[in-house]
Amino acid sequence: MVLSGTLWKVFRRAHKGKALPGGELDLEPVIPTHFRCPVSLELMKDPVTLCTGITYDRDSIERWIESGNNTCPVTKQVLSTTNMIPNHAIRRMIQDWCVENQSHGIERIPTPRIPVASYEVSETCSRIVAATRNGDVKKCQELVGKIKNWGKESERNKRCIVENGACAVLASAFDSFSHGNIEENEVVLEEILGVLPWMMNNPSQDARSKLRSETCLNCLVWFLSGNDLSARQNAAMVLKEMPVRAIAKTEGVIEALVKMIREPIGPNATKASLTKIFQLVSSSDDDKERISQRFVELGLVSLLLEAIVDADKSICEKALGVLDCICDCKEGKEVAMANALTLPLATKKILRVSPLATEFSVSILWKLCDKEDEEVLVETAQLGAFQKLLVVLQVGCEESLKEKVTELLKLLNAYRSRAECVDSSMDFKYLKKPF
Template sequence: MVLTGTLRRVFRRGDKAKGLPGGGDLDLEPVIPAHFRCPVSLELMKDPVTLATGITYDRESIERWVESGNTTCPVTNLVLPNTLMVPNHAIRRLIQDWCVEHRSYGIERIPTPRIPVAPCDVSEVCSRVVAAARNGDERKCRELVGKIRVWGRESERNKRCVVENGACSVLASAFDSFSSSVEENAGVLEEILGVLPWMMVSLQEGDVIVKLGSEASLKSLVWFLNRDDLSARQNAAMVLKEMPVRALAKIDGVVEALVKMIRDPVGPSATKASLTKIFHLVSSSEDKERITLRFVELGLFSLLLEVIVNAERSTCEKALGVLDCVCDCKEGKEMAMANALTLPLAIKKILRVSELATEFSVSILWKLCGREDEEVLVEALQLGAFQKLLVLLQVGCGEKTKEKGTELLKLLNSYKNRAECVDSSLDFKYLKKPF
């Protein structure tokens, strides 16, 4: 442990005041005993564990070593017969005593570490969750899921252990079972929702998607999206993001619930998850025209423009993607033409956010100007669209974006003499030099 500069100076001033010889040069920093240091990190061990080779390491350091694919003991270089890590309570107590003894130097006592969850513990709890769900025991199931939630809070290692031992599939099955009566079982369903988001990798597995993608489960997720509980809404949005579009499109109220998530945001991650699901619904669902029209009727268009104005990169990309899809339908395009912010925002975001955002922005501009409406084309010219597109083609872009940009330049060029082009915000730093 290292003393802060301020604390060291205080000690030295105290020595000088007492008239100690050489007090100003006296090094008061305590030396950590070598056997208290982890052989890998060389830091004071917080959770000492002993391997089969008899060498003690800090748990975090040796776990990283093993997870990196190493099969030998770092000190002895012997092949490990197993990766069993036994807590070294004797060393840990000695370290704690040493910390207490040197607390006057600003050293804090290391807390007694919790024993990490074992695969057998996870398997046992999962079995009990299955039984509780089968018997409809909401109270017992909620208690067991709460135990899993506590494990996850303790460490990332515990989370990995829980996920690797099939907990996500078990919880998805329990969620589906209790979703038959969502209002009566809201407590246990909310408890399960609190755990599922940190199992996102497992949420993409086939059996999990089948269980959470059932009609009953999807209705429960939509029900939670409409509640006032911010945490439950966010968790539901994160889970819903991974669900199949075809099944979700058939659920009543899903469009309204997703629009509410954009209108009354609960956090950046929930907003991005909702925009992702909306994009999938308006771009790839079988009934996308009807769904898009419903989104437009609920005022999604103006909400998207509000998001795009000040959103960070990832959120802006998703909002522009949804806006681009909405402009595919007649009503969406009319809404875009009627809103004074649409053209300025689409042009402004070209070359300002990311390559993907630029592609969406050019596509939106292309759809709005494709009707050869003189008023729209003149406005686009006045907003600097011509110069922006020239820069874009000079810098380089995808083939489809290049085709749309070239077509737009031809359209705009025929109206250049009818508009006074003013573009004070254009930045030519992307232009390549001719030499």
């Protein structure tokens, strides 16, 4: 039978085939059923067999078990053990099949590494404790590197490492080596610092208490102020988890945090730094005023405004939050008012980023719009703030925000007729920076 042109095209599209020189259709290979994981239905990369005799891809069956299931997905039998035996025979067959079909763009799956076992982590942690106690920098560095490599292999390994107390052990080692000459111990300290960030999601109380010691915090600030980009980022991520009161008393931390904003390394480091700055300037500590003034002296206001111009949602929220807090102090308010970007940006971000960003933006305008300062009120009205504030009321907001919006509307209402409205959606990227 000869297919018509249209039917031939439909046939080829349905089979995603390739035309060979002789005009024959080279159909893409179908993955054999026994090569697919029964859970994900995808080609297995690391086949393992449960006690029920069914083979699954390791990642899929681990997620199944970690979700609280205690049965085999296929047989529904209750698992007497969750031990997983690598199915080397199936894995080699899958690899051979991939090689045979390389011409179709199928890549050979790499031979998976055996996941780290709990006893291996525990043993390595014990050796790190001994090396730290003996002051054996080289040995400790080697063992930490081993944990680092395990963590790179898979998320499963990371969970296993954290669950077996590695965070507290490494925090203790960091504390111990930071007591000495930091420059002499820099390599091992940096190695530990490279592992701690992904362990800090839920650190033990022991780990927290070690890392918030005066020597540890001084060491973190030392790395934060340095030139090594990776070490600076890791220090920022760890410092984010430290208590505000302890950090506020650490010499050089304010300067180091401002440097992180002035010389950004990446989004994660910037977010971590802004989070800690926000905690410092919004705390109820008696030192809050002094801290805010110091941030202002170091030029943080201009840096925040520059970041807000085209930042993503998370960074924009954090930067606006910090700016809002800084406007509570006299010096911060004066510097913010003197910057040509403050009012336009605060107005523009209302209803443009998120409810939280809107709340901070309105609060900034509320603090800067003095009923005695006619020039500021006229400029704010010209930027279209009145219309935006009306929309905020219409869509609904919290009572505290509603009070500020209402007060601003009363102030701006008298200047609406005098305001020559400009486009509040203007692009600020090309405005001349005041710094």
